[in-house]
Amino acid sequence: MAKAQLADTYISPEQLTVTITGPTVSVSVGADLKIYRVHKALLIHHAPGFKMRRPNQSPGIVLLPAIETGVFNLLVHYLYIQTIPNEEGDAFLILIERQMDAGGFAPIWDVLWACISAYQFAQEISATGFGAAVNNHLVGEWPDGSCELNSGAKQSLLAKAFEGGRQGQVMQQFLIDDYCESDWDDGEGDEGELSANVRLRCMRRLKELVVQPQANSELRCYLEHVAEGERDACPKLHMRFDDSIRHGVFE
Ligand SMILES: [Zn+2]
Numbered sequence: 011m012a013k014a015q016l017a018d019t020y021i022s023p024e025q026l027t028v029t030i031t032g033p034t035v036s037v038s039v040g041a042d043l044k045i046y047r048v049h050k051a052l053l054i055h056h057a058p059g060f061k062m063r064r065p066n067q068s069p070g071i072v073l074l075p076a077i078e079t080g081v082f083n084l085l086v087h088y089l090y091i092q093t094i095p096n097e098e099g100d101a102f103l104i105l106i107e108r109q110m111d112a113g114g115f116a117p118i119w120d121v122l123w124a125c126i127s128a129y130q131f132a133q134e135i136s137a138t139g140f141g142a143a144v145n146n147h148l149v150g151e152w153p154d155g156s157c158e159l160n161s162g163a164k165q166s167l168l169a170k171a172f173e174g175g176r177q178g179q180v181m182q183q184f185l186i187d188d189y190c191e192s193d194w195d196d197g198e199g200d201e202g203e204l205s206a207n208v209r210l211r212c213m214r215r216l217k218e219l220v221v222q223p224q225a226n227s228e229l230r231c232y233l234e235h236v237a238e239g240e241r242d243a244c245p246k247l248h249m250r251f252d253d254s255i256r257h258g259v260f261e
Pocket residue numbers: 231232233235241244245246248
């Protein structure tokens with residue numbers, strides 16, 4: 011694992027003491043510009059790209075109107091205890107400001123939307139550990155075969171996951187693989203929402219499944235291993251993004 015990814019670790023007790031007694035920064039988030047005050051040193055430690063954001067209108071306040079408060083809540087949770095809560099209980103749903111549906115289940119499309127949005131935000135602010143935690147949460151909690159429930163919803167989220175042209179995320183490959191293993195005929199899909207790039211990657215994955223049936227996703231690891239040695243200890247195959255074919259290769 012690259013050194014850059016190891017930089018995001020628990021803050022030491024000594025550093026934490028300095029952090030708690032140090033300055034806070036005000037961040038105004040979402041359409042309603044909700045104000046959060048977070049410890050500046052924690053923000054810089056876990057999201058080094060954040061310091062580049064200069065207050066533009068209100069002096070002393072960083073404005074993030076395009077970020078949903080549910081997504082920022084996940085970041086704040088991560089800043090203070092370096093985890094994303096799983097979906098046992100409803101801590102995750104409370105953070106993303108959603109509720110169980112009438113059947114008592116987590117609203118999976120809202121969960122997926124929040125994870126994709128949070129991952130994209132993590133990339134914007136160089137929050138490597140937070141991004142990994144979000145990716146790993148999604149991979150761990152996503153119920154296999156959910157695409158079959160409503161492929162129209164899945165397609166719009168797939169399109170969102172590939173917004174901005176950033177390629178090479180294991181989360182994107184996870185979504186492609188999951189999508190390709192669902193029954194395409196079952197949904198009310200509008201494939202017009204999928205970009206040529208996403209369709210091409212679906213084609214590559216479907217071809218893999220035909221010519222190499224052993225390339226199934228059970229053998230693939232979609233986690234982002236951040237801790238040193240974790241990836242080497244993992245028995246599954248890991249992704250290398252092949253730029254020439256714009257697709258993930260597992261080896
Ligand atoms: Zn692994």
